Amino acid sequence: MHSIDQACGASEAEKYRRIFHATPDYATFSTLETGIYLDVNPGFERMTGYRRDEVIGRSSSDIDLWVDPVDRNSAVARLREQGSLFITTRMRMKDGGVLLVEASLAAFDANGEELLIAVVRDITARDALERELVGHRRHLERLVAQRTAELEEAMRRLEELTVTDELTGAGNRRAFTRRLRARCAESDRTGMPFCMAVLDLDHFKAVNDRYGHAVGDQAIQVFASLALREMRAVDYLARYGGDEFVLLLQDATSEQAIQPVERICRAVAHYPWARIAPGMELTASIGVTAYRREEGDDAVFRRADHALYEAKRRGRNQALIA
Ligand SMILES: Nc1nc2c(ncn2[C@@H]2O[C@H](COP(=O)(O)OP(=O)(O)OP(=O)(O)O)[C@@H](O)[C@H]2O)c(=O)[nH]1
Known part of the structure; x- marks a missing residue:
């Protein structure tokens, strides 16, 4: 021993x-x-x-x-x-x-x-404490992850609200301005064609005057939904103000753009407006133009707006290329 x-x-x-x-x-x-x-x-x-x-x-x-x-x-x-x-x-x-x-x-x-x-x-107690702490930490991590996801969703919704027109769900004027500039810059860089259209209901003031503002709002909503239905998913629609909408047609020449805008014109003219208010009729005019490389957002907007003015001048209910 x-x-x-x-x-x-x-x-x-x-x-x-x-x-x-x-x-x-x-x-x-x-x-x-x-x-x-x-x-x-x-x-x-x-x-x-x-x-x-x-x-x-x-x-x-x-x-x-x-x-x-x-x-x-x-x-x-x-x-x-x-x-x-x-x-x-x-x-x-x-x-x-x-x-x-x-x-x-x-x-x-x-x-x-x-x-x-x-x-x-x-170390039994220490180990139990550590396990408890790990459990707490995991719980906290889950909570943080959940809150982060909620915050991200709230931010996404907020972001969506800042770029969306409340009445129609189309883009808003601010978002459109940004998009148009980006599209011009992209086209200047790559040469990719795009078109811009300005869409406006004809004699809309009379609708408001005759049927009231609420019916007018409804008409604007229908107008937006008809445009959204007739355009391609890659194209972008925004409400510029009142009954005026703007449309960006991606990767399209004016020959390619005229078809969807004419479809929108026809869809508005054929829509059963009387279902909204008895005797109601509505048409739309559209001006469309292709972007010319390096001309910038102001120039393309002015030309599209001028095409709309021409469409109105020539009797409305039509799409016109400038
Ligand atoms: N209901 C409704 N009306 C609006 C709104 N914003 C603008 N307006 C009205 O829309 C009308 C716009 O009329 P304009 O486009 O200038 O003229 P128009 O009567 O449509 O005539 P043309 O465009 O020349 O065919 C005005 O009466 C405005 O008061 C809106 O949010 N809701």
Whole structure:
């Protein structure tokens, strides 16, 4: 049987004993291979519930200390290679309770015998706290992600509102101005053709005067929906103001643009307006023009507007190319 005195020498042993017994953590001194306890401190007794005289001369496997004995085997193998290590493992106490522990292990040679000193700390509560914290953090992360998504959706809706005409759902004047400029710049750069059309209901003032503003609003809504129905998905419609709309026809020459705008004209003329108000009739006039490279947004807008003026002058209910 080994003794600490044999291992360390008498005065060294006394020093060791004081430190060993004073340390508040669980500390044991045992043989490396077989795990036979040579000494255990009061911290060990407190944590495991075993009295010192119950375990001296017995091994950790005799008292079934390691819940996962494989942890001890692999620790012993690694200690032989690297001398010391930290492990986290589970240990069974005298009363059968299991604790999660963090063990600081060191192997050393004493007169040709491989010995092991272990300092062990119960981290069950810390681990539970950490798990709880992780749980809280995940919950918080989920909350933040949810709030972020809601905020993004609110921002998207807000962004949509800032570019949308409230009455018709088409683009608004501000969004159109931005789009037209972007389209001009793109066309200047790439040479891609596009057309712009200005659409306006004929004698709309009379509708307002005869049927009232609410019916007028309804007519504007129908006008927008007819235009949206007849144009291609890539084209862009915005309400410029009152009963006047503007349309950007992407990647289209004026020959290609005239068809959809004429379809819009016909759709307005054939719409059963009388369903909205008895005796009501409405037509629309449209001016359309192709962008000329480098001319800029003002020039193309003026020409489209002039084409609309011409369409009105020539009797309305028609689309005219400038
Ligand atoms: N109901 C309604 N009317 C509006 C709105 N904004 C403008 N208006 C009216 O729309 C009318 C616009 O008339 P104009 O386009 O200038 O003239 P018009 O009577 O349509 O005649 P032409 O365009 O020459 O065929 C005016 O009476 C405005 O008061 C709106 O949001 N709702």
